[in-house]
Amino acid sequence: MTGERTELTTATAGGDGVYATPSRLERVLKAGHFAVTCEIGPPQSAKAEGIRKHAEVLKDYSDGQNLTDNQTAIVRLCSLAAAVHVKAAGGEPIMQMTARDRNRIAIQSDILGAASLGISNLLCLGGDHQTFGNHPGARNVHDIDSIQMIQIVRQMRDEKKFQCGAEIKSDEPRMFVGAAENPFGDPFEFRVRRLAKKVAAGAEFIQTQCIFDLERFERFMRMVRDEGLDEKVYILAGITPAKSAKALQYMQTVPGMRVPDELIKRMAGAEDQKAEGVRIAVEMIQALKEIKGVRGVHIMAIAWESIVPEIVEKAGLYPRPKVA
């Protein structure tokens, strides 16, 4: 065990008293370890081999592996099935679920199904708007929003009730509940208040949007600490290693992302841009580790999952802790 025990003051109810869910991620975080999660993007096909291969490697370099839910509204193998493949490969799946494509009936149904297949981490999201994806003419659902989704999952677990109030008579789904937060969205001064709403709704861990603008993230975390939220929720800071200056330039145009020009300049000046991308990611992790209230990192190596072990090792976060 490394690091001192920094259990949060809000112990989650239910379960065996100490842990609310069977989640290994919950155990890592509650033991006070600096957590590492990463992301696996499911393919645009029915082939699961890539997911399994990534999971076999990443299970030893991270404490949880997110399976994205049709990210950027492009049709992909579903996050539930992908999570099952990760589980079968020995990983710790964090299933992502958006409110974009499902109403409250489908969401609760998928949560029951996921729990029945041994999945115990859920990240509740609104979802990228469908006009970004490959079916821009699709109808969006948004029956509920991400904060309401958090409430529903917690209610299913802790009160054994469906959203409608009907009782779940046995085998309620026990999910460790996560949410996303974008410290780079606007209005900036409201982001922390909205984070507080997610925590009040029942979010137990937060994975942030990828951080390139450290100065703004530090300001965000100062506001988080002022509100005492760092003592109520595990915040995992988002990291995205970039392969090139061009990739960073593209990310600069993505809504809700902030990439400083100096970073692009540094990357453009590098002889080996991929290696520079890794160096920047490692430096960023080291800086984030020093920020009070940051309980781990979430590495989103988009279409570059194979680089995660190198980043984790270089950041001094390998080996990962073993938990029961």
Next chain:
Amino acid sequence: MIVAEPKPIAEVAELIKTGRHVLIVGCGECVTVCQAGGEKEVEVLASALRILWKKEGKDGTIDTQTIVRQCEPEYVAELAKKVKDADIVLSLGCGVGVQFIAEAYPDKWVVPGLNTKFGGGTVKAGVWEERCGFCGDCILHLTGGICPVIRCSKSILNGPCGGSQDGHCEVAKDIPCAWQLIYDRLKGLGRLELLDEIRPPKDWRTSRDGGPRKFVKEEAMIE
């Protein structure tokens, strides 16, 4: 008001191509205000279609009539004489008008000349914007008079999402983020605490999710 825009003339010509006697019907209400289906637009479209038919060597008549409102049977009844002579009725009313005419004249082929867009208003000359999604359960008192149900691209009730940047929505830079607007207005009014409350899932039965809706005001009923 209901805001609508004219269908492209090629599409309209296609919709009436089997007709020999077409009646174009205008409406004096919302679509007159948004300059899509009032008397003026009806006459302009009629002239354009007559020229088109002439160019194509097509033999036929195109007649016009604009009534006070297409969404009330007593005005729709005024069309009876001209409808009788027509084989196709082209309504320049909103979707409601098209249907009221079709219901009043069961043996007539009625087609839409407009695309009905939204419930909105005039923001400046020539520009109309959406304001109401007709959800049937108004929450504007909670959001500073700005509707997130229809003005937020994701209808989020606990916004804004992470895609809000520099005041605009993630969908496009020319769409203001409704939640930025809500935030700014509540801040200005000293009512930001309204945003700290978690809004529960909405009961969408009052919207179209509950099936087609009906409103009955008994004291207004004659029989």
